[in-house]
Structure formats: C-alpha cells, structure tokens
Amino acid sequence: MSEVLERVRGVCGELVLRKVRVDPETADFEVIANGVFLMDTRNGESERLLVSVAADSVPGRARMLIGGLGVGFSLRAALDHDGVGDIFVVEREPAVVEWNRTGPLREVHGDALSDGRVTVVEADLVSWLDSTDERFDAMCLDIDNGPQWTVTEGNAALYSAAGLDMVAARLRPGGVLAVWSAEASDAFTRRLRARFSEVRVLEIPVPRGEPDVVWIARP
Template sequence: MPEAAGEPVVLERAAGVGGEMVLRRAGAHLEIIGNGVFLMDTRNGESERLLVRAAAEGLRGPARLLIGGLGVGFSLAEALLLPQVAAVTVVEREPAVVGWHRTLLRPWSRGALEDPRVTLQCADLLDVVADPRAGTFDALCLDIDNGPDWTVTPGNARLYGPAGLELLAERLTRQGVLAVWSANAAPRFEELLRERFARVEARPVPVPRGEPDVVYLARDPFPAARFPVTVSG
C-alpha cells in the first residue's frame, strides 16, 4: 500500500481558485497542496502560532485581528487563546480549505470556525484589504504563501510590494502591527517594510530541517504614503 511505503495518500481533490487543491495524509499528518505547491501540514505549527502571538504582544484589548490564510488552523486556534483578542476575521480564498475544516482538519483548528468571535470571509486577501469597508485591525497576520519570495500564485506578489504594503498600512489601527510569515529570509521584503514602517523586526523560528522560518513584524507606519496605491497586475 502507498501509505505503508511512506508515500502520501490523497484524501480529497478539489478545483480551486488558484488551481487544484489537494488534501493528503502522510503517516499521522495531513498536508495541503495548492496547484502542485506544498503549502502547509499538521506536523508542527510553531512558527504559525508565533505569528499571532508576536503580533498580539503589547496590544490593548479588546483587540481585533485579521488572519490571511486559514491553512491547517494553527494560527486561528492560537489567536482564540489570547485573552486580549475579542474578534478574528479569517480570509481564506479556497472554499475547499474551509470545507476541510468542517471535517478532516477540524481537530487542528479545534472547531474554531464555530467560535462566535470568528468571522470567515471566503475571498482574496488583496480584495479585502483594498476595500475601505473592511475597516481597521489591531493586527494583520499574513500566511497565504510560503513567503514574499515564494508565492502560491503570481498575483499574490502584489501584496508584498510597495502598493500592497500601503494598503495593509491603511488597514491598521494606531496600535496595529503587520505580521508576515515566510519559509525563508526575504531581505528585499524587509527593506520595503523599513521604508514604510518605523519599527521592523525579523524573528527566525528554527525548524527540524532546512533554514529557519521567519516572522516579520512591522509597526508604526509612516504617516505620509510614499508609494501610489495601485494593485493592477
């Protein structure tokens, strides 16, 4: 059998917004594959949890968070444990991922989608942050790609450029923080953050294999927009 031989077993396939979405089992763990690219699994989640914990440090409650990317649910479940967090908006583009959290992925997100503090938006994150009706948040926690230099779909790269950072800064409250997860160091992205935010920190998170994950934290956006706001392709 494939699983006995150590090969992942596909549990479900679905047509997605960015290509085929696959949920598969590898031993005791589940993996999400998007358009042929490995996205996330249930093996650890330390850096995904750190993403929201670090973003929430120093926030005065009741705090309002936005999490970009549901993944396997580590970040959302962690956010709901923080006492200062009163409301969480989760933006997930792929309906299949949302559906899996009603079934096979539910143990990892701990049924968080049913928590009354959670609002789910099945939408593209770029569309959400570009809409002034979205309001402002005390923390924006982004984990929709493998990092600014390794996007799942080419269009996501717009979020990590000057115009995307401008839109994200507009969605922050005065105490707000932007937190971005990356599977590797992204020096050019860090430079762009420093051009738009007064306080920027890169926190490496050791992983069992390969280079550390990195959580980028940016606070205190400069008051004057330095770049034109345009998100066209």
Template structure:
C-alpha cells in the same frame, strides 16, 4: 505513503488534501504548501502580533490548517477575529477532516470566516489592531503570481491603511527576505525579524512591523 483524502480545483489551481500517518498535508499544483506536523511559526505569527497590538479586532489573511486561528482564540488579548480565505476547499477541510487540528476553531462565536481574496476584500476595510498575513510561503514564493503585489510597496500601503493607530502587521515567510525587510522598514517605524528553526532547511521567519 500518503493517502489522498480530497482533490479540488481552486483559485490557485489544483489543491490536494492528503493524510500521511497521523498528519495531513495540503498540496497546491503538486508543490507542498502546509501540513499539521508543527505550526510553531504559524502560532508565533499571531502571538507576537497580539502581544504588541492595541485593543481591537484581529485579521488573519489565510486560514491554512487553523494553527494561527487557534492561537488567536487562545490569546487573552484577542476577542474579535476575522479570517479571510480565498480557497473554498481549505475552509471545507478545516470545517471537516482538519477540525480536530484546531479544536473546531471555526465554530467559535468570536470568529468570522470570509470566503474572499484578501487583495479584493481589504481596500475598504480599516480599524484592525493587527493583521497576520499567511497566504503564501512568503514574499519570495507566492502561491499565485498576483499575490506578489501584497508584498510590494503598494500592497504594504494597503495593509497599513487597514490598521488602527498603533496597529501591528505580522507576515509569515518560509525563509528570510532582506528585500522584503527593507520594504517593511521603508513603510513602518519598527520592524522585527523572528526566525523559527525547522527540522530541515532555512528557518521560517515572522516579520513584525509597527
């Protein structure tokens, strides 16, 4: 039985933070969004991008429960991180009850956390060595319908335009999408699909494009 810790009305509707045993879960409009049980694929999202990127700053789209941010801080090739998160509740929870999950990563001086919608914030930005996108359950299952634009050709152009020469785009997905992979291959020279097995259901997938 899960206990509700907090409930907020956010950009995408109702967000609920609840505790189940030793773990926390975030629910969006009654649908499971993320939890603190594993985080392997969220860490891979960042570590695979960091290993392939040129020197420079890293952008994480979506704070989540902080797994990807912690992985970025722990990687020897990453020293300058911007996190963009549109839900104030998620930022508050990561600064409060979830702080131990990521070892208080938001307090690290290498981190800048921006409260904004990535689609509105990104257009005049450039020079990122890597962009790690984890704001939905994947291109086929967005938290809100307007996020689908980020995974369309124009959205990929926007993301690619914010990368430095030789920069890397990494995208997290709760399942494989051949249509999305085809759009990546049409925009980038090299695309990898990295599956991560999960206890139940289809593997999570990290798409790496450069």
C-alpha cells in the same frame, strides 16, 4: 505512507488534501497546491508565533485579521490568546474552509471556526483589503510560502510598496502587522523598513531546512 483524501479544482488551481501516516498511531495532513507543498499539521510553531507576538504587541483585546486559514494553527492560537477579541479570517479557497469546518482539519484546531468571535470571509485577500472599510489592531498574514514564493502571481502585489501602503491603511492607530514566510527575504525587509517605523525580523528554527521567518512591523 500517504493517502489522497480529496482533490479539487480551487481558485489557485488544483488543491489536494493528503493524509500522511508515519506509524500506525500518528498521522498528519498536508495541503498541496498545483503539485507544490503548501502547508501541513506537523508543527505550526511559527504560525502560532505569528499571532501571539502580534497580539502581545497591542494593548487590550485586539481586533485581529488572519489572512490565510491554512490548517487552523494561527486561528487556534488567536482564540486561545487573552489579548485577542474578534477575529476575521480571510481565505479564498472554499475547499480549505470546508476541510477546516467539517472535514479532517477540524480536529487539528478543535473546531475553531465554530467560535462566535470568528468571521470567515471567503475572498482573495489582496482584493478584499483593497475594497474593505474594516480596520484592525493586528493583521497576521500567511497566504504564501513567503514574499518570494507566492502561491499565485497576483499575491505578489501584497508584498510590494503599494501593497504595504494598503495594508498599513487597514491598521488602527497603534496597530501591528505580522507576516509569515518559509524563508528570509532581505528585499522584503527593506521594503518594510521604508514604509514602517519599527520592524522586527524573527527567525524560528524548523526540523529541516532554513528557519521560518515572521516580520513584525508598526507604522
């Protein structure tokens, strides 16, 4: 049984926050963008792995960028990791920020947005990266269902050769890039290997369908 909690006009089009109850004791939340499933609170293992592997790959306390707030799984994992310091979260949808800050998603991550280490930037990630002077030890990007399944057409630029050059320029020396996807992409792997000297492809099994994928890359 599902219940629509809120329906809003967002940057990417229509956004719907839905509550799905499997039994009287258990409920999950889903975010739907223009009728297409975007994210939910059912598992989150691969989203947490996105952050933990990136943080493990850099020494000291990493200054981290999280591209895409989602349901807060990645942010919670970053706050709980001893190797993460200040965190910038870039999210272009005000409704998603509000659902996480004061709405029902707040309980999913224990009010992570109130932590003093967190800075929320309400902006389009591609545009923001192109204009900011900020630099990071770890950049964890999860704004689409994958390089081949973007929420809006403009996001495709992030996964292009020029987009990867832009991302690499925002990394501090020794920094690491992590990218999440709901499916594999040989073409994106090739583009990463053409730009970065070290690339790992991690597959994370999910209850149904093909594994989620996390790419870890170093310039």
